[in-house]
Amino acid sequence: MSSTTEVLAVAAITVLAVVSPGPDFAMVVRNSYRHGRRAGLLGALGIALGVQVHVFYTMFGVTLLMQHAHGLLYVVKLLGAAYLVWIGIQTWRRPPPAGPVRQEPEALPARAALRMGFLTNALNPKTTLFVVSTYTQVVDAQTPLPAQFGYGLFMSAAHLAWFSLVACCFAAPALRVALLRHARLLDRCIGSALVSLGLALGFSKLA
Numbered sequence: 001m002s003s004t005t006e007v008l009a010v011a012a013i014t015v016l017a018v019v020s021p022g023p024d025f026a027m028v029v030r031n032s033y034r035h036g037r038r039a040g041l042l043g044a045l046g047i048a049l050g051v052q053v054h055v056f057y058t059m060f061g062v063t064l065l066m067q068h069a070h071g072l073l074y075v076v077k078l079l080g081a082a083y084l085v086w087i088g089i090q091t092w093r094r095p096p097p098a099g100p101v102r103q104e105p106e107a108l109p110a111r112a113a114l115r116m117g118f119l120t121n122a123l124n125p126k127t128t129l130f131v132v133s134t135y136t137q138v139v140d141a142q143t144p145l146p147a148q149f150g151y152g153l154f155m156s157a158a159h160l161a162w163f164s165l166v167a168c169c170f171a172a173p174a175l176r177v178a179l180l181r182h183a184r185l186l187d188r189c190i191g192s193a194l195v196s197l198g199l200a201l202g203f204s205k206l207a
Helices: 003-019 023-035 037-059 062-068 070-093 110-122 125-138 145-171 173-180 183-203
Strands: none
Touching (some): 003 145, 037 125, 070 183
């Protein structure tokens, strides 16, 4: 595979993986309309950092270990599934805003927003398979190490750009206020989606 073809293939796979709805999307939407743009952007940054966890162990050969130690990937899968279910239940049970809908969002500590984005991605074995399969099936073994690092940075940058856009959209004042008027219904929809994703992940078979 030529270098140009390789770059285009990595870019196309990454974009398709990023924009596909999943736990990351639900998490950013949840935090953005509930807590504002800052919380959504920090969640997007956490997701981008979570991608680097997958890139790191792939780049340093842990892929070989995971191919022969399915128990480790199974534990990661269960942790990720449990985390999604827990967040989903918390979202479902969350009470609606008291009184009139406020223009100012309810504050969420920066560390909590960053941590939620990071854990949602870092504990998602689907991202593991995306990164590992990209590096093992698309990236040539002879590709220079700096280029491989560049692919990893591109993956993180793509996640950061897309989810920052999602955060800005759902944190826009007019849309946020409109969503908060139906916060109970929306929280239950997002909570149900997160629980469903968690259960699907927990019972799925990973190749």
